[in-house]
Amino acid sequence: QVQLVESRGGLVQAGESLTLSCVASGNIFNIGTMGWYRQPPGKQRELVAAITRGGVTNYADSVKGRFTISRDNAKGTVYLQMNSLAPEDTAVYYCNAGARYGSSNYWGQGTQLTVSS
Numbered sequence: 001q002v003q004l005v006e007s008r009g010g011l012v013q014a015g016e017s018l019t020l021s022c023v024a025s026g027n028i029f030n031i032g033t034m035g036w037y038r039q040p041p042g043k044q045r046e047l048v049a050a051i052t053r054g055g056v057t058n059y060a061d062s063v064k065g066r067f068t069i070s071r072d073n074a075k076g077t078v079y080l081q082m083n084s085l086a087p088e089d090t091a092v093y094y095c096n097a098g099a100r101y102g103s104s105n106y107w108g109q110g111t112q113l114t115v116s117s
Contacts, residue, residue, distance in 0.1 A: 002026040002106045004095045009113030012085055016115075020080040022095030022108055028076030032100040036069065036080045038091035039110075045094065049080060053100065062088075085115045 007021045024031055035050030049069035050058045057069055068081040078095060095108035 004108035006095045006108045006111040009111040011114045014117050016085055017083045022078045024076035030100050032098045034078040035096045037094045040091040087115050087117045090115050
């Protein structure tokens with residue numbers, strides 16, 4: 001089993017930067033790809049960025065060039081550095097981890113980020 005705990009998001013102004021972190025505990029050696037998803041108000045959850053255990057990254061088009069995902073495998077931690085935040089980035093952000101072996105998929109509890117204009 002793996003547990004994921006995200007850092008707090010909060011309220012920021014448009015144009016500002018913020019870094020979210022997500023710390024995994026439990027069987028972190030069985031964590032494969034990690035990622036960040038978000039769910040804007042009234043919309044479905046969507047992938048923001050993902051990173052494999054080897055460091056290969058994937059980004060949603062809407063955040064390319066502004067967000068950077070990184071991870072520390074030894075610490076079981078994944079980061080999402082967000083620059084040039086805009087009101088449309090307002091959402092609940094969720095950390096996700098997939099198992100290296102097996103089909104388990106884990107979610108954090110979510111953290112609210114609000115970007116004011």
